[in-house]
Amino acid sequence: AQKVTQAQTEISVVEKEDVTLDCVYETRDTTYYLFWYKQPPSGELVFLIRRNSFDEQNEISGRYSWNFQKSTSSFNFTITASQVVDSAVYFCALSEARSSASKIIFGSGTRLSIRP
């Protein structure tokens, strides 16, 4: 069975602080995809990143970075120099890569609040 755990329900930091959102996943598949989505108050799901299970290279995109470690089944997300606009709910998600019709399983989300 697949499962995504985001243990941090809510995080609140002051602007310009760095913040890391944790994500731990479970799957029996050897091939899978991991995702991060941002959901601002407006409600839409904003795609941030997709990572293939065979690619353990860390990725940096501006102030965002992701650390994928298969050994610990973790896919953590760090925001550097946080800004108020980063306030949102962030979801980590997992899907199998076996077929083209594999659904995405979401974690419970982490609500991030950035205080001015």
Next chain:
Amino acid sequence: AAGVIQSPRHLIKEKRETATLKCYPIPRHDTVYWYQQGPGQDPQFLISFYEKMQSDKGSIPDRFSAQQFSDYHSELNMSSLELGDSALYFCASSPREAGGYTFGSGTRLTVV
């Protein structure tokens, strides 16, 4: 670039009424997924279709049904609406290659 189109964006219905949500996938995407996100919850998978056939089923109530049409758009039909059906409903589509999902902006359903 074309995105996944969901309509309507907002819908208000009374208890026991029926609602139909529509989803237009990205062209050449052959798989459609439906998700329900209750207040403060994560999106929960309801059902998916691949090449117009149901491919997977999640926690979809019997009062709900869905289908994918010949033009690949999909509709989620919800009958005997209950207050607990109030949620954000997302549709996503993906192409033949695994892992390429695109979500629509969602339909916010309020049952009063």
